[in-house]
Amino acid sequence: MVDAAVSFTIEKLGEFVTQQINIRTGVKDGIEWLRDELGYLLISVRAAEAHQQLDHIRRWTESVKEVANQAVIILERFSAQQEEHASHEHGGVLDRMRNFICICKKEANLFDIGKEIQSLNKTILRIKNRRDEYRITDIITATPAVQQRKRTVLRAASFDYKDDVIGFEADYQTLLAQLDNPDPSLGFISIHGMGGLGKSTLASKLYHSSELSHFKSRAWVCVSEDYDITNVLRKIIKCFNRDEQDLLNKMEEGELLRHLREILLDGDHYLAVIDDIWDIEFWKRIKNAFPDKKNGSRVIITTRNKLVAREEFVEEQDGVHVEDVADDYARHAIYNGIGEYFKLLGPNSDSLNLRSLALTTQTASLELEEIKLMYTRFQYLTTQTASLEIEEIKLMYTRFQYLKVLDLTSVHDSKGIPEEIGDLVLLKFLSLMGSPYSREALVIPPSIGKLKRLQTLHASDYGIYVFPKEICELKELRHIIFYGNQGNLNIGSDQTKLQTISEIKHKEWCHIDTNNWTNLHTLVISGEYHGEEESSLESMENLTSLRTLVLVHFGFISTMQPLSSCKHLNKAALWCRIKDVAELSFLPDSITDLTLNLSGSTEDPMPILGSLSNLTSLWLHECGDKLVFGAYTFPCLQFLKIQPAGGLFQLEVDDGALPSLRAFTLYYHYEMAEIPPRLLSLPPAPEFSGHLW
Structure with a gap:
């Protein structure tokens, strides 16, 4: 959001003025003026968020955001240069000479930053003039009555939809x-x-889809900026029950909410579309009328208001942001013969409003001159180009300073990761290159510590990496996903925003204080198996949001009691040895997918596992010679895989056990196993998710 970008910049400008004591008065005054003006503009930006449907307002807010981003780039560069200068302040004669040179460079840098800030301040004045010229303040501060909206308030039936929703087929399939x-x-x-x-067109296509015809109870209501919540509720109720109009007219809001909830509780699974919701308070009041009957009911909302979209849908994968999809189709260029294309654009290609660039497999390589012709303000860059020379990568890093997403996982032939990666100070997502043909480790440079906004650090499935200690400086990091790292990840206990760690060495994990790690939901820990060595899960006790846990080569687990605190744990793959099968009783009832290595144990774990009422997938590895599924156990289990340790194997299933089982796989010689005919008649179980190893 523009709000977040501008707020971040204001904070950074304030910190810079406070920390940089020895800066010229003129530079300091310019930075303070920029900070204050952005603060005043932020008030208008926040008010403009609800009016992004108007093109001139959207363009105006984007111009504010662009100035804010450019200011961050300037400050981050200067700070990085200061750190380099500071490293030469102490030492011998050579260091003192270097320090003298650095002082000269610092003065030159201050002169440059002064010019750049002065240029930004002129841009701010132009932005303020445009706000007045296009009467943006009048629009964003006007009340609904003043604006005299002419929008249709309600329509209870959906319109005829178009079969071809141009540009949204992939998203239609995702939502379906x-x-x-x-x-x-x-x-x-x-x-x-x-x-x-x-x-609305996309929602209508979903609503009328033959794949959703099993929703017999359904409703479509459109809400606009002008609405009466009681009328909206009456329209929804009428869709579900058409014979109550007289009774409904006598009901107030509270009665209507209760009545709608009662109708839905008594009926079948339902599908409802609430189209064009503008107001977040409206959605908060109405959403509680939709009960969760655990019968697969669904509610679709469409909205222009980001706050409404985020109220229920915290993670982006829970919905589709159509504006981003439109950008992909309207601004996302996929070029074959990239150099020839940019040569046609000529030297003024920066005037194009492109945000994304993908280099395809047919773009076998890039020349330096071709990169120099490219538009500089791409925010998203992904490449399937197999080979990039180190100088080409350096130039990409220094030229595309506005990048937020950089995906290089398809680059297999590269000599390294240049220091210039630290110049991409706006980067939020970084996926690194890696080669399937080389076992030589790629060294991630210390300059990665400059990427203060980085949220996701991802690696190629083929790469092996060495991490610098500066990784611990990335306080905004949410996801770090590497399956081939030499040594430590070098993450710190204060990186409490982390949500995904895959994978971390057990020795490093043991030194992390997890007291404040309440955001972590996916964790993969690997270790080195040392026979009878015991491993502790004590640090798991604090991970109250943990949903996925994978332990690989973990040695003996002394006790699983800490996992009982992980009330949201859904998926667990324990590729380790459990000292006592009785410890499995500490697994939380929330578990749905479970992989267990039972090597070294002859006890039957089924009496304990059968109590996991939500378990749907189970893989038992190296289990003993006999397993008994007791009567009426495993009520939800659908997929079962068993790999016996060896010798004759016997599987017993008592009456009422495994009522939901749909697929079964036995990794063993069937002639050496005694299996109930019902299980043998089932199809093989599908491969479990990759995160379960």
Whole structure:
């Protein structure tokens, strides 16, 4: 959001003025003026967030955001140069000479930053003039009555939809899969974007889809900026029950909310579309009327208001942001013969409003001159180009300073990761290159510590990496995903925003204080197996948000009691040895997918595992010679895989056990196993998710 970008910049400008004591008065005054003006503009930006459907307002807020981002680039560069200068302040004669040179460079840098800040301040004045020229303040501060909206308030039936929703087929399929998935919980789907992008059309195509015809109880209501919540509720109720109009007219809001909830509780699974919601308070008041009957009911909302979209849908994968989709189709260029294309654009290609660039496999390589011709303000760059020379990568890093997303996982032939990676100070997502043909480790340079906004650090499946200690400086890091790292990740206990760590060495994990790690939801820990060595899960006790846990080569687990605190744990793959099968009783009932290595144990774990009422997938590795599924156990288990340790194997299934089982796989010689015929008649179980190893 523009709000977040501008707020971040104001904070950085304030910190810079406070910390940089020995800067020229003129430079300091310019930075303070920029900070104050951005603060005043932020008030207008926040008010403008609800009016992004108007093109001139959207363009104006983007111009504020661009100035804010450029200011951050200037400050981050100067700070990085200061750190380099500081490293030469102490030492012998050579260091003192270097220090003298650095002082000269510092003065030159201060002169440059002064010029750049002065240029930004002129841009701020132009932005303020445009706000007045286009009467933006009048629009964003006007009340609904003053604006005299002419929007239709309500329409209870959906319009005829178009079969071809141009540009949204992939998102249609994604949303359809979410709507039709087997999860019985009530599902909310958000479609967000500015006006005219096809949100309602996409929702209508989903609503009329033959794949969703099993929703017999359904409703479509459109809400605009002018609404009466009681009328909206009456329209929804009428869709579900058409014979109550007289009774409904006598009901107030509270009665209508209760009545709608009662109707839905008594009926079948339902599908509802609430189209064009503008107000977050409206959605907060109405959403509680939709009960979760655990029968697969679904609710779709479309909105132009980001706050509404984010109220229920915290993670972006829970909905589709149509504005981003439109950008992909309107601004995302995929070029074959990239150099020839940019040569046609000529030297003024910066005037194009492109944000994304993908280099395809047919772009076998890039020349330096071709990169120099490229538009400089790409925010998203992905490449399937197999080979990039080190100088080409350096130039890409220094030229594309506005990048937020950089995906190089398809680059297999590269000599290293240059220090210039630290110049991409706006980067939020970084996926590094790696070669399937080389076992030589790629060294991640210390300059990665400059990427203060980085949220995701991802690696190629083929690469082996060495991490610098500066990784611990990335306080915004949410996801770090590496499967081939030499030594430590070098993450710190204060990186409490981390949500995904895959993978970390056990020795490093033991030294992390997890007291404040309440955001971590996915954790993969690997270790070196040392026979009878015991490993502790004590640090897991604090991970109250943990949903996925994978332990590989972990030695003996002394006790699993800490896992009982992980009330949201869904998936666990324990590729380790459990000292006592009785410890499995500490697994939380929330477990749905479980992989267990039972090597070294002859005890039957089924009496304990059978009490996991939500378990749907189970893989038992190296189990003993006999397993007994007791009567009426494993009520939800659908997929079962068993790999016996050896010798004759016997599997017994008592009456009422495994009522939901759909697939079964035995990794063993069937002639050496005694298996109930019912299980043998089932199809093989599918491969479990990759994170379960």
